[in-house]
Amino acid sequence: MKKLLKLLPFFLAAIALFSSCSDDETEDLFPSELTQGAYIVNYGGYEKATSSITKYDYEADKITEFYYQLQNDYAEITSAPQFAYNYEDRIYLMNNAPDNVVVLDPLFVAQDTLTTMVVKPRSCVGYGDYLYISCWGPNPDWVDLPNSYLLKYNVISGAVEKLALPGGPEDLQIANGKLYAALNYKQAIAVMDLSTEEFSYISTPAVSTSLVKDKKGNLYVALISSYKHTATQTGLGFIDTNSDELTVYELDNVSTSYASTLAISKDQSEIYVVAASYDAEWNMVGGVKVFDIASKNFKASNLVSDITGINGVSVNPVNGDIYVFISNGSTTKGNMQIFNAEGNKTNEKTVGAAPALAIFLD
């Protein structure tokens, strides 16, 4: 027993040592009370240095403008963030002009900047040790984007590898062991088998932008018009990821914005689609259409209508609130309208220039 008691300090030290490697440390470094909130990514403007992150503490109903700058010794986001993604306790900003991927901790303090092979990054998705980043590549022809690709980035080692994917990949999702890429310059959804890294394609009647995944692992995609690739149908596409079959639910004037134009409700019953329609005087006005997943129809009434400058929509996964982002231009502050899960407007906040999407940390 005495021997065991002598060994007690060693055991305690060993316990302390091993426990320091657990998730608790992350919890300690980035406690929920500091990180919890919605982080609105304000694109700003291409080469305009007006990008910012706005933190919205929805529990306290408190807005913190220029959160990134405040957390980084007033350093500005000099590139325009096209997309933001939370993966394995790191936040990745896909920045354009100059092109890079900035890696942040959950307090939005910059940790690293990835530039190798990063040219016009658009979106990303994480899978295992890898982050797949869609890139449009150098010298785009703005017609077919033959030089676009996926960048496969090892988040542990930092190694990068290029996977050619012509057609301008935009949003990415992973489902059923496959990576799906919405293509913005080709009427198809690219499907990459994650084990073989070989691509196949699902033909679409229009080019696409946003992709969202439901809890069954199926996908919804925004099909939009393009003057270079004339659409035969626009609207909301549903992809059964078992069969890779596409069903199109037609809708005119789906937003061509590169912001988050699709979102799924917390209870997985509705898809919100940013789209425009004509008012009584035949002026085209923006709004958010609601697609009822059960009935496979768009509801007659919009979540919100008559919004000039509507840019994107996101859903708070904690309380189900719907955030609608309104851009007033690349050098002017934007707005965020907040709706509860029942579709009633509950709040409105001023955010940064050209708000595009929100990511949520808990």
Add this chain to the structure above:
Amino acid sequence: MRRFVLLTLVLVLKGTGLLAQNEHVLDSVLLNEVVTYAPYKKYQAGAKLESIPSAQIEIGQSAGLDQLLTRFTPIYFKSNAGGLSTIRVRGTAPDHTSVNFGGININSLTLGHSDFSRVPVYLFDGVDLQYGSSSAVNGSGAIGGAVFLGLKSNWTEGARIKATISQGSFGEQLYGTKIYVGNGKLESVTRLYYFMLKNDFSFTRPSDGLEFDQQNAMIENMGVIQEVNYKFSSKEWWKTAIWLENDWHQVQALMSSHPESVPNETLDNKHIRAWSEYENREHPLQYKGGIGFVHDMQVYDANEVQKIGTNRLIAEFEAKQDVHAGFGYKFGAKYKYIKPDVYAYSSDVIENEQSAAFYLSSFYTPLTTLKLSLNLRQEIVSNFSVPFTPSFGAEYRLLLTNVAVLKLTGNLASSYRIPTFNDRFWPEVGNPDLNPEKGMNYELGLQYEYCSSFLQSNLKVNGFYMDVKDWIEWRPGSIGWEPENRSRVISRGVEVQANNDFDFRKVNLNFRVNYSFNPTEIKEDQILDLVGKELIYVPKHVGNAYLMAKQGAWSTFVNVGYTGKRLADHSGSAKYPDGTVLDGYTLMDFGLAKDFKVKEQNFKLSLAVNNLPDKDYQNQPDYAMWRRNFRLTLSSDLNFNKYK
């Protein structure tokens, strides 16, 4: 020789102030001699017009027009280090200043404005400016101001060759020549230039204090103007000028992109601008007619698939008569046929566009002390409605002595701008139903001239108030970025300009001061947060001073320019939550030159030091600007004229 005597006489008369009593003489003689295509002042009493002196044009000849005007006028340019520079006259947008070469407004019909860094000063003999609205005279787009690029008629008898070689810091090279050949009646003038700038200057990045060499900001421009002029008599001539321009540059990389993420984007612009004009002054009813052709083409990043271009045909006829010294009128019509060549436009939407403008101008001097002018213009555009545009001006002489003249000037001018082709026809978001922008300019000024044996002085103080409605901006709309008539903007202010010539013991001194105070306000906007705010990139205070001394063959100058604080955006930053404020800056340039002769031919060697205090500054956020730099220029004027 007669021409030289006449010009000399005009200049002497101007210096003594006598011309203040006979301004129409000055207007019709001086402007027609120095700036061939700009006989515009006579019918605009009370309007503020200014000619850039030839000595300043010579100082700025190695660079773009933006640098010349930034140094020597109270006009602000939003610019980077040579790649893109857009004008802001009296708080207005770049689209609100017309840039005229002959009967051509060279502003892009797709973008609406000109890049002043690609207008080479070297090619021109004169640059004139009009401040404030002048659409009644200059047509669409002249809401904030107008710039006139002039060529001087020499009617060469013999041959004359001017050549310039300039070498500067950061790999700057300019090679230019002007070749005049003629027999007094038929004249050919060829003007060529080649400009190259590696632009690899070093800068200190403010965010981390690290120093880098600027990457990917190279510029290579070249151009030629070929004139062929024929003089039937002293009152009848035919002039033709063809301007070919090929400009290429790398889009300047941001400081934050150095050293690893530096993009290499390029812009290639090609232009053909031709204007041919016949003028007859033999009869009391004088007339002239001109035709022109313009081809503009822009290619981004060598992507030949995505061309953005337009072709224009222009024809203009004008007749004028001075019924007597105190009353004259002119009337005319201008026709344009425009065919866009833009990859994105559908021919179903826009195949071509035609417009015809009809105008009438007159001046009247009811009293010896009072001159009035009236301009009326109506433009008709296929499938587009343009407002009727009048302007009215007056000049009243308050004081006249042997050595001084004091005048009160005033002008009311309406103005308009037809939306650009991109505004109306860009696929999906262009809006053919946009309203034209409409402006109203109110101007009041005092002009004092003093002339004695050792001092000639000219002081102008102008107050202005400009109200622009239906201001078009591209902002996010229902499904993407769309142009809309969004704002009403008020721009007002005061400009002070002084020009003084001193003769002191064989030393001639020229001292000029310019200052502009220009607050702006967004009066109405669909975005309520913007109402009451100032416009971005409009400094409240801009000023500069220029001193030149000349003695014998030596001359030297120094100029100091101040650009005040200005908003770069309305979205702000952590430091400036209500809008990012760019710091003001003061720059100083210095130059020294010596004239000399070799075998009776004229040469000049000059050295210029720009940004003498080595100031680190930003005109736009994240764009590095040139620190101290040098330029050495050798010019020659080989004159084989029959009459030198």
